[in-house]
Amino acid sequence: MSEPKTPTPAGDTYKGWVFKWTNYIKGYQRRWFVLSNGLLSYYRTQAEMGHTCRGTINLATATITVDDACNFVISNGGAQTYHLKASCEVERQRWITALELAKAKAACMQAESDDSGDDFSPSSPPVAHGQGGRTQNSEVQSALRTLGSKVEDLSTCNDLISKHGSALQRSLSELDSLRLTGEAGDKIRQVTERATLFRITSNAMINACRDFLALAQAHSKRWQKALQAERDQRVRLEETLEQLAKQHNNLERAFRGAAQANATADNKSSAGPGKGEASDEDDDNEFFDAMEEAPEFITVPADPHFHKRSNSNISGFNSEMCPDDQSLNEEPLVMNQESPSQELILLKKRRTRIPDKPNYSLNLWSIMKNCIGKELSKIPMPVNFNEPISMLQRLSEDLEYHELLDKASKCQSSLEQMCYVAAFSVSSYSTTVYRTGKPFNPLLGETYELDRRRESGYRSLCEQVSHHPPAAAHHAISDRGWTLRQEITVASKFRGKYLSIMPLGTIHAIFEKGNNHYTWKKVTTTVHNIIVGKLWIDQSGEIDVVNHTTGDRCHLKFAPYSYFSRDVARKVTGVVMDKDGKAHYVLSGTWDEKMEFSRVMQSSRGGENGTEGKQKTVYQTLKAREVWRRNPLPEGAETMYYFTALALTLNELEEGVAPTDSRRRPDQRLMEDGRWEEANSEKQRLEEKQRSVRREREREAASQRTSSQSEEAVDEDSLTDPSLKSAPHDSYQALWFERCEDRITGEQIHIYKGGYWEAKDRGSWEGCPDIF
CATH class of the missing domain: 2.40.160.120 (Porin)
Known part of the structure; x- marks a missing residue:
């Protein structure tokens, strides 16, 4: 029965049948290998891919060695070594190319991950307003990552082509200097092998170039529209902020004028809150709606007069709590x-x-x-x-x-x-x-x-x-x-x-x-x-x-x-x-x-600017103060x-x-x-000691239950006794804590029953188990 051909590499995944050396009795056995995301894994059959992996090698730290004929070896420093054999030389060259490409990409990804602990980039471009802006930004970021990956493929293929091209040139030069002797056949075979390898690598680079160009053409117009939309959105936001600043100044001047004009505290209370509430609505509807992630609530600074007026009922706090x-x-x-x-x-x-x-x-x-x-x-x-x-x-x-x-x-x-x-x-x-x-x-x-x-x-x-x-x-x-x-x-x-x-x-x-x-x-x-x-x-x-x-x-x-x-x-x-x-x-x-706290002076419900139409609460607060650092x-x-x-x-x-x-x-x-x-x-010694003590405790508990049931006659009461039906296998009881029901939560918990510090003062530890 002929071997099925290895599929052409698609994306970052390469699959196929390869013979793997098992032992001296069974020799080489056919196994299903999968190369994905820099990891080479193998299974006995294709059906095992969903549940049982027989082994995996990370190519980022692995070495790939080519033996004679159709054999090649993959090793990661002695811990794992795979001796593999392809069905033919051309098949082996396809695997070698795919493995070297995956190794180069895995090493590059590992180096980038070591340089930056997380994926957050503080210099990332701002996200546009609303869900549409987030969608555009997500598409642009995804396209950029895809193109970046293709550029890396091009770079890797270029290196491989240069490497294999040099080797091919050396072999051709050696072939020209040889006379027709017994070595001619071996050299001709070597040249043929390397020429095949060079052709496969060149085809991979050509395919990568084609994918790159196709993506660039497909996304070119979309990028231009997205960037233009970002520019327009930024201009609108700047104009809105300028208008808000002017409105804020006008409201502040009007509020101060009203506060000075009114003589009594009641008139101050009636004039101040009305303007404060209008300001809150403007802030909620115009400014905070531009936030990318809608919070559960919004805080805005409260006017300093709030906490200075003892007779004000707006804040909900009386002067005794100041x-x-x-x-x-x-x-x-x-x-x-x-x-x-x-x-x-x-x-x-x-x-x-x-x-x-x-x-x-x-x-x-x-x-x-x-x-x-x-x-x-x-x-x-x-x-x-x-x-x-x-x-x-x-x-x-x-x-x-x-x-x-x-x-x-x-x-x-x-x-x-x-x-x-x-x-x-x-x-x-x-x-x-x-x-x-x-x-x-x-x-x-x-x-x-x-x-x-x-x-x-x-x-x-x-x-x-x-x-x-x-x-x-x-x-x-x-x-x-x-x-x-x-x-x-x-x-x-x-x-x-x-x-x-x-x-x-x-x-x-x-x-x-x-x-x-x-x-x-x-x-x-x-x-x-x-x-x-x-x-x-x-x-x-x-x-x-x-x-x-x-x-x-x-x-x-x-x-x-x-x-x-x-x-x-x-x-x-x-x-x-x-x-x-x-x-x-x-x-x-x-x-x-750190954590900070702010006293709430007034709260109000905003418009339907939250997720799923929920209203956001606007809190007017005093200046924040640090409570923990x-x-x-x-x-x-x-x-x-x-x-x-x-x-x-x-x-x-x-x-x-x-x-x-x-x-x-x-x-x-x-x-x-x-x-x-x-x-x-x-x-390992301590864990094994703990397991043996647990087994002994379970045996003693089982023996006690058996003897207790054999001594007493089985009557109606004993059959309904829950202690005989569901006695625990492990009868361990804590030394310093006792199990009971918490009166607040109703949970079964352990509460300190006392005695430890008294035992320490006496220097008496007779009840302590030998666990070390």
Whole structure:
């Protein structure tokens, strides 16, 4: 039976049957090879393409070697080597050309990805007004990318033609100098082979030129129209802005004149708001409609007279709440009023450096290609992908900006307090901008304490309370009047190009003053460029911070990254509302840098300028004030896993901690010291020990259930006893936390039951399991 011919390369994909060397028993076996996007993959049959890939090589780092006759070899440095054989010499030359083209393009793409961490280009042209402008811009950008790809094809083909042409010339020269001897036949065959290769490459370049010209002709007129439309739109926008500036000046002068002319506060109230509302409508209908992405609400500056007039009813705030603004910008709290000099002497000096991260190379695709669709916690990962802290320590990092909770505990107003709590919920993501390493999965029963009572007035305890699914319970209490508790379960999926991490669970913040109880959840974290390019992290989703005592609510929105958006990256916006839905504060900023708040003086509904005909709310606000700003990274953080000043101290050895504390974990300690090979061996030992303990615990639970059922007579009551029907296979119980139902959310959670700090004071750890 004759082999089917390899199809002509179409675009970036090349497919066909090739014989692959398997072993000395079976020899060469026919396999279906697919070349796409710089990756060469093979399958036993074409039907396997949808579900089972037998192997993949990234051509960006591979070498292509031509053997005698129809054979050729592809290798990526010894880890993977394919010995292949085509059905004929011409077929082999077609594969060689396609492979070299794909290798050149893959190397170029990898170099570009290493130079720029993300695809955002700040110098990209502005997008035209409305949906039509976005469509035109998208078409132009798509056409430019396609043409750029064709230009790269032309350049690569040109290089190959030059290379093969030189080789052909040398062979022809050698042939001319030879006499008709036994070597003549070999040289003639070599010349014929290279001539065939040169012809195939020339045809590829001719096809690329034809595609380039066809695209240029097809899009030439469209580009001219799009560019002209952009110019016209820009002129119209400039004229509109000039008219708006004039109208603003006229309105401002008219408002000032009306305010001076009226003698009483009632006349001021009746004159001022009317003009203010008209101004808002103009701003909404004319200026903000030109925004590319329609926001949920719009904020405009309120006139300064609003917060100076105590008798005004427009703002919705009375004069008694004005002092709250002053407390939002108060000085940092004094840590200890009694004997400050003595307290400073007793403070422990924390470390400011850890060993630099070693430069170990690792083939990520060889590990991750068989893990697509699986949960991250069930994938055996080497420490090369980790950072030298556990998930319990990473959870404790949420307290880096505990000062926000300290200030919130002193607030007189629950609405003002909500601003600080909302900013605290955003601040926990600031440490994830550059932190692409994966924390160690805690062992069941592993704990971590963070005692900062002397320095900052709080102490925190985390415990791994479940292994499948992995769940960690956290409890922190402060001498300054607040308690923070949470139980987080991380669900994650590897999607090939990106990794999605979905934290499940509720965070609780309780304040002694006013007995305010807040809850919120975390948003989704996405790690991009898992296989090729520079890793970068994005946060997206929505958070509702709810005060269950007063009914106040803050809705925060984390905008996902968009290549076409002109808005600031990593943007977060939110509105603080009371139980009646009235807005009091507007929050804005970014989750990696800072958050600001503005007091709402007046709100109104705008026109139908939102998506799907929804009306946008216009908030008149006072000047924005900063409520939170990210701390700068320590010097040399890029060589220390981009750890913050707090993160550098988390794994520092301390006396008196529990034997289950993450600081005592040997594989994590070895990794921090740079001994990664030993760390990998120790990690496998600990995981196997954990599995054996779990199997033993399940056997004991099954044995107890069997003996219990055999001793008692089977009657009607025992048949209806739910404990006999659905007893859990794993009877593990946490040591410092107990499982119960949360009275606020109704969820089954683990709450700290006490005893840890007392055991530490006694130095008594008899109940701790041996997990290391």
